[in-house]
Amino acid sequence: MSKPSSGQHVLLSIVARLGHQVNDALQRLGFATRFFIMLLACSGQSFRRLNLTIREIYFSGFQSLLIIMVSGLFIGMVLGMQGYETLQRYGSADALGVLVALSLVRELGPVVAALLFASRAGSSITAEIGLMKATEQLTAMDMMAVNPIARVVAPRFWGGVISMPLLAALFSATGVFGGYLIGVVFIGVDEGAFWSQMQASVDFRYDVWSGIVKSFVFGVAVSLIAVFEGYDAVPTAEGVSSSIKGTVVKSALAILALDFVLTSFMFRET
C-alpha cells in the first residue's frame, strides 16, 4: 500500500476526529441512560425519606416563585395589549380572555416557565452537585456507605419534576391575571365577556391537560439534564462552569424541541 499524501492525512485526521466525537457522544449517552436507570432504581429509597425531596421542592420550586410569577404577570400584560390590538381590528375584543388564557395554558406557561426554571433552579442544581463532586463530598458520602445518587441526586431530580407543573400553572394563572389587568381594568374590555368566553372556550381535558403534560415532560427533561450535568462535571472550576452552561443550553434546546414534538401530537384539526 502506498503512503498517504498530505491531503489524505488531513482527511484521515478529520474522519478520525469525527469518529472520536461520535464515539464520545455515544458513550456519554450510554452513561446518561445508565445514570437515569440508577436514579429511578434509587428513587424508592429517597421517597421513603420524603423530607429530602420536600427540601428540594422548597429550594427549586418555592424559591423560583418570584421570578416565575413576575414573568408570568408581565407576559400576561403584554399578551393583553398585543391581543387587544389584533382582536379589535376584527371587532372581537371580547375574545381577549380566550386568547390570553389559551396562549398561556397551552404554550407560553409550560415553555417559558420551564426556560426560567432551567436557568434559575437547573443551573443551581448543576452547580451544587458539580461542586460537591469537585470537593470530593460525593466520594466521601460513597465511602460512608451512603449512596450519593439516592441521597443527593434523586431528591433534587424529583424536587424539580414535582415543582415544574406547579410553577407552570402559577405562571399561567398570574399571566391570565396580567391579561385581565390590562384588558379589563386599563383598556376596558367587558369583564363578563372576558371571563365567560374564557370559561366557555378553554377545555380542561384538552387545553389545560395538554399544558400539564407538557410541563411535566419539561420538568423531567430539565431536572435530568441538571442533575446529570452536575454529576458528570469535570471536577474543576472550569469543568463545573462548563456544566452549568451545558444545563442552560441543553435544557433550552430540549424544552423547545420537546415542545414541538408534543404540540404535533396534541394538534387537532377541527
Next chain:
Amino acid sequence: MSADNLVEIKDLDFAYDDRPILKGISMEIPRGKVVAIMGGSGCGKTTLLRLIGGQLKPSRGEVLVDGLSVPHLGNDELYALRRRMGMLFQFGALFTDISVFDNVAYQMREHTDLPEELIRDMVLLKLNAVGLRGAHQLMPAELSGGMARRVALARAIALDPMLIMYDEPFAGLDPISLGVIGQLIRKLNDALGATTIMVTHDIQESLLIVDFIYFMSDGKIVALGTPDQIRASKDPFVHQFVFAEADGPVPFHYPAVPIAEELLGRGADEQA
C-alpha cells in the same frame, strides 16, 4: 490470609485506561498498627486507598479487608464493609451545607436508629476528642484548614471504624496543626483499637507516629521497614526521601530531550 492482618494486598495491578498506575503491589497491614504509605506525588498512593475502599477495581490481584475480597463484593456487602471503615480526604470533604455538628452526626443518622439525644452526646464526645467541641455550631466555611481537617477526622471515626484511612492528612497544614493531627492519628488509633493506613509524603511527621512504612515509586513498592529501619536505610530512594534531596532516584526533571539539544535545535530551526 493471616488473622493478624486486617488488610492484605496481593500482586495488585491497576491502570487508568492504558496508563498503568500500580504494578504488582503486595502489602500487609497488621491489626492495630499505624502504617504509612509514602512516595512522591502521582506515584499511585491515593489510587491504592481507593482500591482498598472499593471505589476502584483492580485489573489484576487481590485486596482483602478483614478476610473479604473487596473487588468481588456486591454493592450491599461493600456498603456494609464501608460502614466499618473511616476515611479522611485530603481537603476534608466536609459537607458544606451543614454545620460541624451535623457533619459528624451524618453517618450516625444515616446508619443507625439512635435517638437524637444519644447522637448529640456521641457527636460532642467525638468533637471533644479532636478539641473542637466548642466549634460544633460553626459551618465548614468558618473553619481554618487545620480545624476542618480535625472535624473531618471526627467524622471519619464517628462510627468507631475498624480501619481508618487518611489521604494526605498533613497537606497544607501549619506546623502546630500538623503536630496536632499527627498525635491525634496515633491516639485515636490506639484508643479505638483500630488499624490505620495513612498515605502521605510528610516523612518527618510520619516517622514519629507510625509503626511501619511502605515506600512507593512509579507504582511499585521500593522500600519498607519500621521507622528505625527507614532512618538507618542506605537505600538511595529512601535516603533521598528522608533527607529531602532534590535529585536522586526520583529525578528533578520531567523526562525531556537534553536542554542543549532543545535550545540549540530550536535556534537552528529559527535561523533556517
